[in-house]
Amino acid sequence: xxxxxxxxxxxxxxxxxxxxxxxxxxxxxxxxxxxxxxxxxxxxxxxxxxxxxxxxxxxxxxxxxxxxxxxxxxxxxxxxxxxxxxxxxxxxxxxxxxxxxxxxxxxxxxxxxxxxxxxxxxxxxxxxxxxxxxxxxxxxxxxxxxxxxxxxxxxxxxxxxxxxxxxxxxxxxxxxxxxxxxxxxxxxxxxxxxxxxxxxxxxxxxxxxxxxxxxxxxxxxxxxxxxxxxxxxxxxxxxxxxxxxxxxxxxxxxxxxxxxxxxxxxxxxxxxxxxxxxxxxxxxxxxxxxxxxxxxxxxxxxxxxxxxxxxxxxxxxxxxxxxx
Amino acid sequence: xxxxxxxxxxxxxxxxxxxxxxxxxxxxxxxxxxxxxxxxxxxxxxxxxxxxxxxxxxxxxxxxxxxxxxxxxxxxxxxxxxxxxxxxxxxxxxxxxxxxxxxxxxxxxxxxxxxxxxxxxxxxxxxxxxxxxxxxxxxxxxxxxxxxxxxxxxxxxxxxxxxxxxxxxxxxxxxxxxxxxxxxxxxxxxxxxxxxxxxxxxxxxxxxxxxxxxxxxxxxxxxxxxxxxxxxxxxxxxxxxxxxxxxxxxxxxxxxxxxxxxxxxxxxxxxxxxxxxxxxxxxxxxxxxxxxxxxxxxxxxxxxxxxxxxxxxxxxxxxxxxxxxxxxxxxxxxxxxxxxxxxxxxxxxxxxxxxxxxxxxxxxxxxxxxxxxxxxxxxxxxxxxxxxxx
Numbered sequence: 001x002x003x004x005x006x007x008x009x010x011x012x013x014x015x016x017x018x019x020x021x022x023x024x025x026x027x028x029x030x031x032x033x034x035x036x037x038x039x040x041x042x043x044x045x046x047x048x049x050x051x052x053x054x055x056x057x058x059x060x061x062x063x064x065x066x067x068x069x070x071x072x073x074x075x076x077x078x079x080x081x082x083x084x085x086x087x088x089x090x091x092x093x094x095x096x097x098x099x100x101x102x103x104x105x106x107x108x109x110x111x112x113x114x115x116x117x118x119x120x121x122x123x124x125x126x127x128x129x130x131x132x133x134x135x136x137x138x139x140x141x142x143x144x145x146x147x148x149x150x151x152x153x154x155x156x157x158x159x160x161x162x163x164x165x166x167x168x169x170x171x172x173x174x175x176x177x178x179x180x181x182x183x184x185x186x187x188x189x190x191x192x193x194x195x196x197x198x199x200x201x202x203x204x205x206x207x208x209x210x211x212x213x214x215x216x217x218x219x220x221x222x223x224x225x226x227x228x229x230x231x232x233x234x235x236x237x238x239x240x241x242x243x244x245x246x247x248x249x250x251x252x253x254x255x256x257x258x259x260x261x262x263x264x265x266x267x268x269x270x271x272x273x274x275x276x277x278x279x280x281x282x283x284x285x286x287x288x289x290x291x292x293x294x295x296x297x298x299x300x301x302x303x304x305x306x307x308x309x310x311x312x313x314x315x316x317x318x319x320x321x322x323x324x
Numbered sequence: 325x326x327x328x329x330x331x332x333x334x335x336x337x338x339x340x341x342x343x344x345x346x347x348x349x350x351x352x353x354x355x356x357x358x359x360x361x362x363x364x365x366x367x368x369x370x371x372x373x374x375x376x377x378x379x380x381x382x383x384x385x386x387x388x389x390x391x392x393x394x395x396x397x398x399x400x401x402x403x404x405x406x407x408x409x410x411x412x413x414x415x416x417x418x419x420x421x422x423x424x425x426x427x428x429x430x431x432x433x434x435x436x437x438x439x440x441x442x443x444x445x446x447x448x449x450x451x452x453x454x455x456x457x458x459x460x461x462x463x464x465x466x467x468x469x470x471x472x473x474x475x476x477x478x479x480x481x482x483x484x485x486x487x488x489x490x491x492x493x494x495x496x497x498x499x500x501x502x503x504x505x506x507x508x509x510x511x512x513x514x515x516x517x518x519x520x521x522x523x524x525x526x527x528x529x530x531x532x533x534x535x536x537x538x539x540x541x542x543x544x545x546x547x548x549x550x551x552x553x554x555x556x557x558x559x560x561x562x563x564x565x566x567x568x569x570x571x572x573x574x575x576x577x578x579x580x581x582x583x584x585x586x587x588x589x590x591x592x593x594x595x596x597x598x599x600x601x602x603x604x605x606x607x608x609x610x611x612x613x614x615x616x617x618x619x620x621x622x623x624x625x626x627x628x629x630x631x632x633x634x635x636x637x638x639x640x641x642x643x644x645x646x647x648x649x650x651x652x653x654x655x656x657x658x659x660x661x662x663x664x665x666x667x668x669x670x671x672x673x674x675x676x677x678x679x680x681x682x683x684x685x686x687x688x689x690x691x692x693x694x695x696x697x698x699x700x701x702x703x704x705x706x707x708x709x710x711x712x713x714x
Contacts (some may be wrong), residue, residue, distance in 0.1 A: 051498050059532055062487055062527035069437075069491020072476070075498075095487060095523070096481040104465045104477055107688040141689055141697075164689035240694040 001184050006168040007040050007152035012226075014041065015079065018048055018226055021076060024162055027054040028063055028080030037082055038118060038177050060090035064115065068097050071111040076162055081125055084119040085128025085298075088169075088241065091136070098167045099142030108109035112159070112164045119147070120211045120261050121308055122175035124301045131298050132210075132262035137169045138239040138271070145239040146192060147171035149213035151181035155238065156189035164192065171238075172254045173211035192211035193237040201231035204321055205249040207272060208259040209235040219314040238268050245278045246272065253323045254285035259309050264292040289317045328568045333471075357587050357606060362635040364643030375586035381649045382507070385714040386429065387581045388641045391420040395638065396663035397453040397670045398681065399467075405616040409674050410460045414441045416500050416578070418611030421637030422544045425576075425584020426512060426606070429592055433474065435496075437489035442514050443543075447556045448495070449475035454673040463680055483522030484542065489513035490528045493539035502538045509694040510538040510595035512588070518549025520565070521557045529569040529601070538595035540588065541566075541603045542579040546580060546610035563605035571601050578608030579637040595644060609635070610676050620639075682708055 004012065014117065017062050026041055026048075031047050035042030045053035056063050060081060067077035081087045087094075092113065101111045121130030128146045138145045144166045148154040161168040167226050190196055198213070199220050206218040220230040235241065250256045254274055260269040273288040287319035291309045357372055379387075390494045392484040398416050405413040416423065419441070427448025430436060436445055441489055455548060458464030466477040488558070493511040496502060499510040519525050520543060532539050545562055547554055553561070566573025577588040591602040613620050619654035646649040648696055687699035 057530050059523075059527045061524055062531050065484065065524055065527065066491030066494060066531050069488040069493070070495045071491075072470075072488065073492045073495030073499075075495055092481065093484060093487065097484055101477075101689060103687075103689050105470060105688075106464075106466065108466075108471060109477070109690070110525055110691050112691075122696070144690070144694075161516070190546065240696045242695075249654070295618020 001134055001182050001267045003180050003182055004151055005178050006124055006148070006151040006154050007038055007123060008182070009155040009183060010158050011044070012033045014044060014153045015047075016180065017078075017159050017162040018044065018052060019152070021162075022042055025052055025054065025070065025077045026080070027056050027077055029056060029082050031055060031080050031281075037081055038174065039179075040116070040172075047311070049054075057223045059099055063095050064090035064098060064113070067113045068101070069091060070211060071099075071113050072109060074123070076112045076114075077195065078114045078116060078162060080267065081117045082175050082289050083125075083129045084117055084131040086131055087115075087117055094137070094143070094167075094169075095136055095140050104168070107134035111167055111182060112160045112162075112165050113167045114170050115134050115167070116158075116170045116172060118174035118177070119171045120173055120175060120284055121298060121301070121304045122211065122321060124304070127298070132293065133266045134169075134171055134238050134263060138268055143167055143169055143239060144193070144237075145169045145171070146208070146237050147210040148236065149173060149176070149208075149210055149234050150181050151166045151179065153234070155183055157236070160189070160192035171210060175211050176214065179214075188198050191301065193234055193240055193242055195235045195237065195242040195247065199230070199232040199247055201229040201253070203229045203253060204255040205231050205233065205246065205253045205320070206257050206314070207233045207258065209268070210260050210261065211240065212259045213217065215309060215311055215314055216222055218311050219318065222311065222315060223318055228318065230250070230318065235268075235272070238307055241268075241271065241275070243272065243275055243279070246276060250276055250285045254283050255324075256280075256284075256288045256316045257291060257314070257321055258288065259291045259314055261293050263295045263310055264290050265295050267292065286321045291317045331361045331486060350563065353359065356575050356577055357427045357583050358580050359582040359586060360580045360640055360644055361577070362640050364640045364647060366644065366648065367569060369583075369586075372586040372590060375589045376582050379582060379585070381645070381651065383656060384582070384641065384649070385651065387424055387585070388638065388645060389662070390424045390428070390444070390447060391581060391638045391641070392659050393663050393666055394424065394447050395420050397669050398443060400667040400670050402612070402616060404671065404674050405460070409413055409458070410616075411462050414614075415612035415616070416441050417441050418632065418637065419544055420568050420607045421442055421547060421581035422578035422584055422606035422608045424541050425581045426514075426588040426604075429585050429588030431509075431592070433507065433509045433511070435474045435476070435489075435492055437476045437485040437492070437511065437513045438478055439485065439515050439518070439519070440480050441484070445514060450475045451475060453670055457670075457677065461674065461677055462670045463677055483519040483524040483528075485512050486519070486522075486528030487531065490535075490537050490539055492531045493532065493537035493595075494535050496538055497535065502596060502600075504597065508596035510540060510592045510600065512522055512540045512542050512592065514542050514544065517543065517545040517547065517551065517554045517557055517562060517575065518552065519543075520562055529566070529603075531635070532601035533569045533571055538598070538600040538601060540591040540593075540595055540603060542588070542606065544608055546578075548606050548610050548614070548620075548624065550614040551620075551668075552620060561605070563603055565611050566603035571603065573603035573605065575607055576607045578606030579635050579640070580639060581641060608637075616648060
């Protein structure tokens with residue numbers, strides 16, 4: 001067992017994948033000497049060299065577009081996008097090439113590229129540094145989208161994403177980068193595209209992913225003091241969604257609250273709500289509620305405590321569901 | 325604004341007028357590499373003659389044959405679209421020399437990244453013309469094995485492939501395929517004058533330069549990006565842009581197959597030996613519409629086309645073969661007969677292509693199938709089957 005931060009867990013996961021497969025490359029802005037602005041790639045260039053860890057020119061379309069070419073050549077590039085709001089210059093390459101080449105070639109040209117994106121707010125940053133654009137990727141056929149919420153998952157999920165022959169958009173909860181967990185390097189991780197029950201319960205199902213998962217767990221602890229036994233599920237995979245554990249849970253609890261930091265309209269949270277009502281219509285005791293960011297651009301950072309779903313807003317939704 | 329040009333031309337141009345016109349399209353015209361004039365005269369070029377030194381009568385006949393056959397199936401495809409057999413076709417008419425010259429310069433282990441008009445390069449990579457049809461008939465979005473042929477699938481989003489090609493070339497370099505070894509490789513990226521305005525082309529140039537990637541950026545400047553002339557894309561001759569990125573740029577007469585072959589061989593050799601990247605601007609002309617959906621009469625004068633017809637890429641080779649190399653009419657008759665047979669096979673194949681089954685749309689979305697897609701396929705096929713016998 002080792003105690004390590006989420007950032008260090010991804011670093012160790014990358015290192016492990018690079019040691020295992022010489023075709024794995026890390027590429028992005030400042031990922032080399034600096035080790036990335038969040039130090040996630042710290043020390044990798046020193047140990048693997050400049051042809052495995054590439055400090056790229058400052059252009060996101062270039063990062064993704066050349067990664068696609070390298071993947072066609074047989075490499076497994078892991079691209080770092082420095083901040084969520086900077087991915088959009090690369091969005092064309094992600095949607096037009098990365099997502100579609102497997103289908104266009106009918107499987108002859110796999111493009112095993114991982115795009116790492118630190119996402120979400122809570123760090124007091126300026127505009128474009130705190131966004132949650134996951135729905136924009138989950139909506140694109142051909143992409144797989146995952147979000148880790150803790151160091152242990154991060155360590156395994158980054159390696160599983162790299163091993164996947166599909167392109168994976170890998171969201172990292174940036175305000176949790178420095179939170180620690182105990183990692184057992186010899187454990188067997190669950191499959192990448194699986195949701196996990198992280199706290200069993202019977203009264204209400206609380207679903208989240210990424211940084212708000214911790215808020216969900218805190219809400220469950222607080223609710224327990226009021227005698228409410230919440231089941232908390234970490235979605236982990238946003239495309240494809242793994243709703244089997246959620247559906248099984250809601251059939252028992254009859255109540256679902258979905259928590260996400262992204263705006264609600266046409267979101268991952270909305271998709272969960274829609275699919276669960278299809279599957280669990282006769283089990284539901286209350287409408288599915290969503291606790292999300294607002295349908296505004298991400299606000300100035302002095303407002304972000306109001307924007308990001310917090311303990312009170314989650315508990316408020318839990319109460320509303322239970323009172324139905 | 326551009327300097328007013330004498331227009332329309334006063335009379336049918338002389339050969340001298342044509343060469344002047346070709347050179348006068350901008351101030352960089354004097355740099356144009358040409359080995360075979362529009363009148364079929366072989367002209368000497370100190371720098372590039374050696375790259376065409378092995379092209380004797382048989383080899384030039386081969387290039388002629390390539391161009392005739394490619395033009396023939398291109399015209400056939402155009403006709404098939406008009407008859408409703410294809411949804412759309414993207415004609416290459418006029419660009420045969422630019423594509424065959426480059427395509428025949430590629431070595432088997434080199435990689436090519438096309439846009440969507442490179443039917444001539446596809447031909448050179450051993451792809452049967454019938455394999456191109458699926459995209460335009462709507463039965464497929466690819467159709468050939470891009471790994472085996474080392475000819476990537478067509479890229480329709482303008483300029484995207486310049487980054488993909490650069491990444492691929494970076495991979496060739498990382499795998500030590502650049503230098504003086506026996507198994508060196510290069511990549512050739514095809515795009516047009518319109519694409520040069522795209523950010524991806526700029527970024528491709530930046531990346532390739534920074535990583536010394538062995539990639540030849542082969543720009544076919546056919547003068548028109550649908551309705552927009554080159555002056556809507558650039559203030560400087562396109563090949564001169566390379567200088568700003570720190571690598572050589574060269575302009576070749578894109579209607580001269582011998583010059584395109586020689587310049588492409590040089591450029592690929594530069595890349596294989598570690599002197600890449602290189603920008604080649606093949607100065608040519610789109611003699612037909614952008615696609616079969618386009619109507620060039622809305623934006624360009626017929627006289628312009630007439631002028632370029634006199635610089636036809638095939639005719640100058642035919643004239644040279646006859647006048648300077650004594651090739652007999654029998655050879656041209658053979659090629660004509662071969663092209664007729666190809667057109668017939670192409671046409672028959674097209675008309676017999678089956679529509680894909682409904683489950684095609686669910687096929688190979690992912691390497692590891694998504695349960696969502698699997699469920700949708702199952703549900704849709706069941707729905708579909710419910711109509712059987714109804």
